[in-house]
Amino acid sequence: MITKxxxxxxxxxxxxxxxxxxxxxxxxxxxxxxxxxxxxKIAAIVEATHPAISKRIRNTLDQNRKPAYLHNxxxxxxxxxxxxxxxxxxxxxxxxxxxxxxIQEHHRRGELAPFDLLPRHKIxxxxxxxxxxxxxxxxxxxxxxxxxxxxKYGGLIGDYLGSxxxxxxxxxxxxRTGPCxxxxxxxxxxxxxxxxxxxxxxxxxxxxxxxxxxERLPSTCILIAATNVDHLLDSALKRRFDFVLELPKPxxxxxxxxxxxxxxxxxTPGFNxxxxxxxxxxxxxxxxxxxxxxCQRIRRDLVLNNGVGIEDINIRIxxxxxxxxxxxxxxxxxxxxxxxxxxCSTFGKEIATAPGERIRRFVEEALExxxxxxxxxxxxVKLSDFVFSRPVGDIKxxxxxxxxxxLCYAQHIGINADEEENAEFNRLLSMDQLHFQARQNAKxxxxxxxxxxxxxxx
Ligand SMILES: Nc1ncnc2c1ncn2[C@@H]1O[C@H](COP(=O)(O)OP(=O)(O)OP(=O)(O)O)[C@@H](O)[C@H]1O
Ligand SMILES: [Mg+2]
Numbered sequence: 001m002i003t004k005x006x007x008x009x010x011x012x013x014x015x016x017x018x019x020x021x022x023x024x025x026x027x028x029x030x031x032x033x034x035x036x037x038x039x040x041k042i043a044a045i046v047e048a049t050h051p052a053i054s055k056r057i058r059n060t061l062d063q064n065r066k067p068a069y070l071h072n073x074x075x076x077x078x079x080x081x082x083x084x085x086x087x088x089x090x091x092x093x094x095x096x097x098x099x100x101x102x103i104q105e106h107h108r109r110g111e112l113a114p115f116d117l118l119p120r121h122k123i124x125x126x127x128x129x130x131x132x133x134x135x136x137x138x139x140x141x142x143x144x145x146x147x148x149x150x151x152k153y154g155g156l157i158g159d160y161l162g163s164x165x166x167x168x169x170x171x172x173x174x175x176r177t178g179p180c181x182x183x184x185x186x187x188x189x190x191x192x193x194x195x196x197x198x199x200x201x202x203x204x205x206x207x208x209x210x211x212x213x214x215e216r217l218p219s220t221c222i223l224i225a226a227t228n229v230d231h232l233l234d235s236a237l238k239r240r241f242d243f244v245l246e247l248p249k250p251x252x253x254x255x256x257x258x259x260x261x262x263x264x265x266x267x268t269p270g271f272n273x274x275x276x277x278x279x280x281x282x283x284x285x286x287x288x289x290x291x292x293x294x295c296q297r298i299r300r301d302l303v304l305n306n307g308v309g310i311e312d313i314n315i316r317i318x319x320x321x322x323x324x325x326x327x328x329x330x331x332x333x334x335x336x337x338x339x340x341x342x343x344c345s346t347f348g349k350e351i352a353t354a355p356g357e358r359i360r361r362f363v364e365e366a367l368e369x370x371x372x373x374x375x376x377x378x379x380x381v382k383l384s385d386f387v388f389s390r391p392v393g394d395i396k397x398x399x400x401x402x403x404x405x406x407l408c409y410a411q412h413i414g415i416n417a418d419e420e421e422n423a424e425f426n427r428l429l430s431m432d433q434l435h436f437q438a439r440q441n442a443k444x445x446x447x448x449x450x451x452x453x454x455x456x457x458x
Contacts, residue, residue: 012049018041032395056145059179075155076171078432080143082148089135090258090288097243099136102243104150106222118219120242124187126230127247130287131228134185140222141181146302149175150183156190164190165209172213177370187225207234214240250288256281258288262295268302279314279414331432332418335425346433349450354450
């Protein structure tokens with residue numbers, strides 16, 4: 001009988017859970033041999049169903065790489081759970097590729113060793129808050145299957161002269177004994193420019209100590225230092241890193257990729273919200289955390305209210321004044337009157353109102369929109385045959401239908417039609433009329449519409 005993967009997974013989980021009390025007891029009584037035995041059993045049980053967990057347990061048990069247990073400097077270090085791998089972190093392409101190279105170098109350190117090469121392991125990551133510095137650090141620990149250790153600043157900065165330096169030494173002595181990711185968040189707090197600190201003497205000592213410690217750190221410890229303010233860092237210190245990575249304010253493309261992950265149809269069952277991506281990408285979110293929060297608000301509404309509040313939630317990012325709105329917003333009717341006056345004044349009233357002139361312009365723009373949206377000429381010819389095979393409609397109703405159809409299309413592609421119309425209106429009115437007169441005459445020379453008289457302004 002073929003065991004279904006889900007059943008197999010449940011069985012493995014259930015067998016592993018049964019071993020947990022023994023593991024806790026062994027840890028409580030500091031029975032290292034028993035801990036190793038139980039750990040190895042769990043690793044074997046979950047090997048097929050949870051390979052990453054199995055590997056992580058075996059890495060820890062590996063005698064050659066096992067931390068020689070000094071004493072765990074509890075007040076200085078915190079062991080945290082790494083919750084994400086690189087699959088879930090949205091990064092600019094070049095940074096993602098650097099990170100994947102580092103991971104590969106660690107996975108294949110055995111191939112580098114005979115050539116006297118070591119994997120690179122010192123990374124400085126900087127950029128404004130909320131764009132994934134902490135996530136990136138966690139992803140290294142997750143994908144390499146090693147502990148994620150964060151330095152606790154409260155304990156690190158000592159009250160007495162020299163105590164911070166001693167604490168740094170203690171941390172480095174500890175982490176050099178086993179494979180791990182050591183995360184120094186808000187690195188500017190200790191790696192500050194030696195010339196830029198009030199207590200210059202102590203700052204110099206700390207920075208010098210860091211320089212030496214980082215230099216001597218073995219490649220089994222991946223050091224990740226993060227800061228929002230890289231310009232405050234000592235430049236000699238920066239040079240000690242193998243990589244200095246910037247996670248900048250997100251581009252439209254990054255916001256789009258982030259929203260695509262957060263609103264993926266696999267986690268919005270019954271709904272396809274991908275039409276919102278362009279709108280979210282263009283909204284002025286300061287960082288990816290805001291994008292994630294926004295998408296989660298939408299998903300919560302899906303679960304609790306069947307999505308009835310989605311438009312409201314989205315309108316908040318477009319109409320709350322956070323999206324740059326055009327300077328002058330006139331009513332639609334006012335724009336209608338003014339644009340007609342503008343056409344009469346630009347081309348002359350006779351030409352602007354010549355039979356078929358205005359509607360030809362309209363069809364031209366509609367065709368350009370269709371072309372920009374990817375329709376091919378053949379589709380348009382077929383549509384034209386279809387329309388002209390049917391009875392003529394009422395002109396007022398047709399104008400209304402053109403309007404609502406355009407609104408519906410704009411919503412589908414995540415564009416605010418009113419905003420775009422207003423922006424174009426302002427652009428036309430701000431440009432030199434000669435430009436439009438020349439275009440009109442170029443078309444007239446092809447037999448489309450009438451030429452207008454260009455009045456030279458002296
Ligand atoms: N690059 C990203 N990919 C996916 N989600 C992200 C990303 N950046 C931020 N997020 C979302 O924002 C949250 C906060 O991100 P994170 O803590 O990594 O930011 P940070 O750069 O470390 O910020 P800070 O400077 O405040 O420490 C994450 O838990 C995640 O939900
Ligand atoms: Mg952080």
